Amino acid sequence: MMPIHRKHEKAAVTGGRPARGMRHRLRRSARLLVCAGLLIAQACSVTEAKPVAWHEDMQCSSVAPRPDRDGALKEEVLSTPNGSIGYFRFGHGSPIVLITGYRATVAEWNAYFLAALAKHHEVIVFDNRGIGQSQAHNASYTARDLAGDTAALIRGLNLKHVTVLGWSMGGIVAQQLAIDEPDLVSKLVLLSSVPPGPRAALPTASVNEVLSGSGDGHFERVMAALFPPSAVESAQSCFLDDMFTPAGYAEPAVPANVTRAQETLMQRWKQDSRALRQLDRVTVPTLVLAGTNDQVLWPRNAVLLSHALPYATLVEVNNGGHAMMYQYPYQLAGRIDTFIAR
Numbered sequence: 001m002m003p004i005h006r007k008h009e010k011a012a013v014t015g016g017r018p019a020r021g022m023r024h025r026l027r028r029s030a031r032l033l034v035c036a037g038l039l040i041a042q043a044c045s046v047t048e049a050k051p052v053a054w055h056e057d058m059q060c061s062s063v064a065p066r067p068d069r070d071g072a073l074k075e076e077v078l079s080t081p082n083g084s085i086g087y088f089r090f091g092h093g094s095p096i097v098l099i100t101g102y103r104a105t106v107a108e109w110n111a112y113f114l115a116a117l118a119k120h121h122e123v124i125v126f127d128n129r130g131i132g133q134s135q136a137h138n139a140s141y142t143a144r145d146l147a148g149d150t151a152a153l154i155r156g157l158n159l160k161h162v163t164v165l166g167w168s169m170g171g172i173v174a175q176q177l178a179i180d181e182p183d184l185v186s187k188l189v190l191l192s193s194v195p196p197g198p199r200a201a202l203p204t205a206s207v208n209e210v211l212s213g214s215g216d217g218h219f220e221r222v223m224a225a226l227f228p229p230s231a232v233e234s235a236q237s238c239f240l241d242d243m244f245t246p247a248g249y250a251e252p253a254v255p256a257n258v259t260r261a262q263e264t265l266m267q268r269w270k271q272d273s274r275a276l277r278q279l280d281r282v283t284v285p286t287l288v289l290a291g292t293n294d295q296v297l298w299p300r301n302a303v304l305l306s307h308a309l310p311y312a313t314l315v316e317v318n319n320g321g322h323a324m325m326y327q328y329p330y331q332l333a334g335r336i337d338t339f340i341a342r
Contacts, residue, residue: 051292051316054331058234059112061241066111067091067118068246075249077133080152082145086133087126087153088246091118094186094340095159098125099150101168101192102203102262103212105131107251109244113325116333121163121340125244126153128170130261132252141261143269147176154184163340165189168297168322169262172196172269178286179278187340188286188309192294192322194301195308196269197276201298203266211296212259227321228293239326279308286312287339289332291320313339 067073067090078085088106096117100108106125117123127134129141129149136149150173154162164185166174171193178185194200203211210221220236227235245251269275286309290302299316306314315335317324325332 051318052335053318054328056231056234056327057330058231058238058326059242059329060234060238062112064112064115066115066244067123068111068244068249071247073246075133075246078153078156080149080156082138082148082152083129083136084133085126085129085149085153085156087124088249089122089124089157090114091121091123093119093121094161094163095157096121096123096163096165096336096340097150097154097159098123099146099164099166099170099173100125100128101166101170102266103254103259104168104170105251105254107243107245107249108323110242110323110325110329111244112242113329113333114244116330117336120337122159124153124157124159127252128173128258128262130258131254139257139261141258141265143172143176143265143272143275144180146173146265147180150174150177151181151184161186163187163189163336165191165336166193167191167325168193169266172266175279175282176275178282178284179275182282182284185284188282188284189289189336189339190286190302190305191289192291192297192302192324193288193305194266194269194297195276195305196272196279197308198270198273199304200270201301202270203296207296208263225295226323227327228291228295228319230319231321231327235323235326242326242329276308280310282309283311285339285342287336288312288314289317289324289335290314291317291322291324291327293319294322294324296322 073090075086075088105127109125114123128146129136164174171190174188178188207225210225223232223235288302288306290299292299302314306312
């Protein structure tokens with residue numbers, strides 16, 4: 001981080017160098033001021049020099065191996081004190097738990113992305129509460145409730161040294177989990193997500209209308225929201241075939257009350273200045289991944305996230321969209337593998 005208010009800093013130190021406690025307070029103040037919008041983001045640069053440039057490798061239902069073509073793979077259901085959680089589990093290695101996003105089911109994960117992760121990790125994907133086999137005993141739907149569901153899944157499956165990956169709204173849940181249950185999270189990956197607090201840039205009303213809509217042309221409108229213009233045509237050809245669709249799993253509808261609850265969750269997250277302050281105490285190594293052409297959650301969200309988390313690495317992907325695991329399934333999984341291996 002670049003020094004701030006240098007003349008004031010020297011007044012409180014001996015020999016021109018701040019004491020350790022003072023340095024920590026200055027770093028913390030800079031991060032919080034950036035996220036509050038009172039300093040420019042360059043005040044504590046943690047980004048890579050420039051966005052990485054990957055060639056798109058959409059698979060379009062190729063013959064490459066994918067876990068959902070294994071006829072033995074079945075949805076399992078875990079009973080917890082708060083209700084049931086429907087999940088799939090496959091692969092070998094250190095566990096990685098993936099939390100899906102707004103109005104999404106496990107089917108929205110790209111099957112080839114999951115296959116690449118499963119080469120070196122045990123992959124666990126599940127539906128959020130109120131969707132499919134994941135049914136809570138109560139209707140509460142805060143970020144803390146969903147973080148508690150994820151914690152219950154990790155404990156119920158007796159997972160150790162877990163990487164937690166949250167996509168979009170799932171990244172909100174992952175952040176809350178790292179705040180509430182840091183001992184359960186070994187590494188944190190935030191994909192196309194958003195920080196808490198007033199500086200967060202949530203989806204516009206028009207984008208929300210597209211993502212929660214229906215009718216003629218709905219699929220095309222969603223693809224245009226999830227992908228940059230240069231990738232829309234490929235996405236329209238590839239997306240449905242590349243979705244994670246195990247035999248016997250009928251993608252459940254997302255009830256209207258769940259849609260409303262998830263919208264409220266995100267609005268509350270934008271108002272949650274307390275969570276923003278708490279992120280500064282999260283010591284979990286974090287990988288923040290963002291596409292420079294994300295039209296759902298603006299890329300500036302990733303910059304703010306990387307400044308709010310003390311141990312964050314920001315990787316921006318040139319021309320990546322909100323669902324860039326479809327654009328770059330293997331390259332994205334490889335970058336996550338590298339981060340976990342460190």
